[in-house]
Amino acid sequence: MEEELPGFCGESGQPVQATLSSLKMLDVGKWPIFSLCSEEELQSIRQACVFGSAGNEVLYTTVNDEIFVLGTNCSGCLGVGDVQSTIEPRRLDSLTGKKIASLGYGSGPHIVLATTDGEVFTWGHNAYSQLGNGTTNHGLVPCHISTNLSNKHVIEVACGSYHSLVLTSDGEVFAWGYNNSGQVGSGSTANQPIPRRVTGCLQNKVVMNIACGQMCSMAVVDTGEVYVWGYNGNGQLGLGSSGNQPTPCRVAALQGIRVQRVACGYAHTLVLTDEGQVYAWGANSYGQLGTGNKSNQSYPTPVVVEKDRIIEIAACHSAHTSAAKTQGGHVYMWGQCRGQSVVLPHLTHFCCTDDVFACFATPAVTWRLLSVEPDDHLTVAESLKREFDNPDTADLKFLVDGKYIYAHKVLLKIRCEHFRSSLEDSEDDIVEMSEFSYPVFRAFLEYLYTDNISLSPEEAVGLLDLATFYSETRLKKLCQQTIKQGICEENAIALLSAAVKYDAQDLEEFCFRFCINHLTVVTQTSGFAEMDHDLLKNFISKASRVGAFKN
Structure with missing residues (x-):
């Protein structure tokens, strides 16, 4: 009782x-x-x-x-x-x-x-x-x-x-x-x-x-x-x-x-x-x-x-x-x-x-x-969200994979150190981007307008690469969070590899623990079979130290 x-x-x-x-x-x-x-x-x-x-x-x-x-x-x-x-x-x-x-x-x-x-x-x-x-x-x-x-x-x-x-x-x-x-x-x-x-x-x-x-x-x-x-x-x-x-x-x-x-x-x-x-x-x-x-x-x-x-x-x-x-x-x-x-x-x-x-x-x-949020007034943040990729008000467009993404120079310079310097003296209204894919670069620009990202965990790995490249610490954390939320047995090894590659130590530890907790299924995936030799060697060594192979 x-x-x-x-x-x-x-x-x-x-x-x-x-x-x-x-x-x-x-x-x-x-x-x-x-x-x-x-x-x-x-x-x-x-x-x-x-x-x-x-x-x-x-x-x-x-x-x-x-x-x-x-x-x-x-x-x-x-x-x-x-x-x-x-x-x-x-x-x-x-x-x-x-x-x-x-x-x-x-x-x-x-x-x-x-x-x-x-x-x-x-x-x-x-x-x-x-x-x-x-x-x-x-x-x-x-x-x-x-x-x-x-x-x-x-x-x-x-x-x-x-x-x-x-x-x-x-x-x-x-x-x-x-x-x-x-x-x-x-x-x-x-x-x-x-x-x-x-x-x-x-x-x-x-x-x-x-x-x-x-x-x-x-x-x-x-x-x-x-x-x-x-x-x-x-x-x-x-x-x-x-x-x-x-x-x-x-x-x-x-x-x-x-x-x-x-x-x-x-x-x-x-x-x-x-x-x-x-x-x-x-x-x-x-x-x-x-x-x-x-x-x-x-x-x-x-x-x-x-x-x-x-x-x-x-x-x-x-x-x-x-x-x-x-x-x-x-x-x-x-x-x-x-x-x-x-x-x-x-x-x-x-x-x-x-x-x-x-x-x-x-x-x-x-x-x-x-x-309860009011529905009759747009905050500054909500107004900025609405203007992302809006050709009617944009003064800059990025050409990525043959598609345009519309943006605003002043906002990019306010929100990102990279753009503050790269756009400082630029009068161009079109910038070609080949380093990153369209979904990844679009997600990055949208993040600058909204503070949020909406990507699959696999695409978030690409955004993690971009965040590392541009030294965007908060975005890096958001990518890691997205990856954590989307991890499963099939993609666990790929996400672990990405965490190691981009020196995301907290994410690496999370992916490793997930792999250990689902070891039987993870070791049967194609990702495990195609695992990089050095990563596999380190994985087995670390898994052994935590007792993963004990009966």
């Missing part, structure tokens, strides 16, 4: 972590609480978080950087100075002008908010010191939390039922609040009234991502390891046991797997690896692990979604629901779905994981802070 805390009512009131998303034209109207807002109010929303034991509270920001709240105001969680419920949006004056970077809430509910300036504000339920202000009095207005955080820049927050975590820009984790199961990570079970740095195994680690379950805590470090602590009655720590853990402990079963993100439900955990795979563990009474049954798992278990790589995982405090989005844009869900149990990943008709929790979960809350 999943343990409930005092004051819980059935499935309600469980913890959630809310982090910033970027979802253009998200339909906030899918959450019932927004039916209380006028059309004009809905049009002004730029960020939103729906929370509370029944999804009956909401905080949102507007185009004017004003913050409004609405709903039942349980435990003063709206932060307006009283406990009166409201069906009319009320402005949160004390935070007007503050920009939100991350927001989390717990079961009371209590709110933890980090601004883009790195400050932390808390309010709401505080019976277990989860506000971090040194008291157990409910907070009716936002309180700036500076103890032990005054010189820190907080970039991410996460809340359990009655405890709180924050992550700083230098990779440190601070925790406070309810600690009956060690979820604060202090080594004891005494509640923690003020922020305290979580040390132990995390002392010299750089943390990249944090998450909280009902009464447990998780951290992903920059090496891809996962550290866990707190309540473990359902195996949600992934340690192969059910004993609580009062200090951070590494999930040893993930050895050799590099995790990028972690997400926690009520009593289960999801992680996403750098190869786009998902592992799950913990409570499974609603099929929320996606394993095809309802048996709890205390070790990480792979979730098979489809051959496409997963780029996003989602879990939330209510309904024991899990969701994932693939690189191809497909959204899957599993676990509790409006009272039913879905024990295997189910393809939905949604385009974002947020809709899973708006439409399938009970209560209808958000699993992260939503960001």
Whole structure:
């Protein structure tokens, strides 16, 4: 059974972590609480978080950087100075002008908010010191939390039922609040009234991502390891046991797997690896692990979604629901779905994981802070994107493989050191390019306009060559990222060879690990059979050193 805390009512009131998303034209109207807002109010929303034991509270920001709240105001969680419920949006004056970077809430509910300036504000339920202000009095207005955080820049927050975590820009984790199961990570079970740095195994680690379950805590470090602590009655720590853990402990079963993100439900955990795979563990009474049954798992278990790589995982405090989005844009869900149990990943008709929790979960809350881009105004960046390869406004064209690509001299000189010098005194309006192929050079020019690339991993190798040639460090990193996302058994050796050729050491290590993890299939490919002799020799030597050929 999943343990409930005092004051819980059935499935309600469980913890959630809310982090910033970027979802253009998200339909906030899918959450019932927004039916209380006028059309004009809905049009002004730029960020939103729906929370509370029944999804009956909401905080949102507007185009004017004003913050409004609405709903039942349980435990003063709206932060307006009283406990009166409201069906009319009320402005949160004390935070007007503050920009939100991350927001989390717990079961009371209590709110933890980090601004883009790195400050932390808390309010709401505080019976277990989860506000971090040194008291157990409910907070009716936002309180700036500076103890032990005054010189820190907080970039991410996460809340359990009655405890709180924050992550700083230098990779440190601070925790406070309810600690009956060690979820604060202090080594004891005494509640923690003020922020305290979580040390132990995390002392010299750089943390990249944090998450909280009902009464447990998780951290992903920059090496891809996962550290866990707190309540473990359902195996949600992934340690192969059910004993609580009062200090951070590494999930040893993930050895050799590099995790990028972690997400926690009520009593289960999801992680996403750098190869786009998902592992799950913990409570499974609603099929929320996606394993095809309802048996709890205390070790990480792979979730098979489809051959496409997963780029996003989602879990939330209510309904024991899990969701994932693939690189191809497909959204899957599993676990509790409006009272039913879905024990295997189910393809939905949604385009974002947020809709899973708006439409399938009970209560209808958000699993992260939503960001809604306006559709009636083009930013400078959006305007520049539109002008790429536009012959109507271009003053320069490149002739590559017999085809023209249209560009703008001033933008190229602003964006690229190579063009700044090569176009300085040039009056030519046509430049012939033979060093690189049309798809590669076009992708390079498009990157200068958009900051993004859209290429197959094989073509990204050619762009990696160009990025190396032009000393474009950021583009080089983007190419490596694209190659990582597109690696498979068939092309792994070719991509490994490219990484070696262009001295991309991180990419080389990634491709090597992929080859080792899929060694049987990789060694049967044509790429392996045609492998350069010196590269093959080095590969076999390195594989031998890591024990790849042991029985």
